[in-house]
Amino acid sequence: MSTLEPERGLGTGTLVEPVPQVSNGDGDHERFAHYVQKDKIMESALSGSPVVALCGKVWVPGRDPKKYPVCPMCKEIYDGIGKPQGGDGDK
Numbered sequence: 001m002s003t004l005e006p007e008r009g010l011g012t013g014t015l016v017e018p019v020p021q022v023s024n025g026d027g028d029h030e031r032f033a034h035y036v037q038k039d040k041i042m043e044s045a046l047s048g049s050p051v052v053a054l055c056g057k058v059w060v061p062g063r064d065p066k067k068y069p070v071c072p073m074c075k076e077i078y079d080g081i082g083k084p085q086g087g088d089g090d091k
Contacts, residue, residue, distance in 0.1 A: 004068065017061060024041070030041070030067060031068060031069075032046070032068050032070065032071035032072075032074075033055045033065035033066070033067075033068040033069065033070050033071065034055060034057055034065075034070075034071045034074050035051030035053055035055075035074040035075070035077070035078050036051045036052070036053050036054075037051075040052075044060060044061055045061075047061060050065070053069055053071065053074055054073070054074040054077040054078055055073035055074045057071075
């Protein structure tokens with residue numbers, strides 16, 4: 001290979017980040033109230049930006065969560081936050 005010839009395989013590329021799917025439908029996942037950080041709820045109310053629930057659901061809140069049961073996956077994650085791992089207590 002000559003020193004004047006560029007090396008093959010090197011160069012610049014474009015990093016493509018996935019765009020989160022924002023849900024607007026009325027499927028089964030819409031029938032739950034999800035856990036989200038309080039400051040993110042307020043930010044979303046002011047800016048209209050989507051929020052991410054503990055279970056991973058991404059959406060723009062707009063319904064009264066008191067009308068829906070709590071998402072079982074969000075509840076399981078929330079209940080597990082802050083609890084010590086192992087479950088046998090101090091040894």
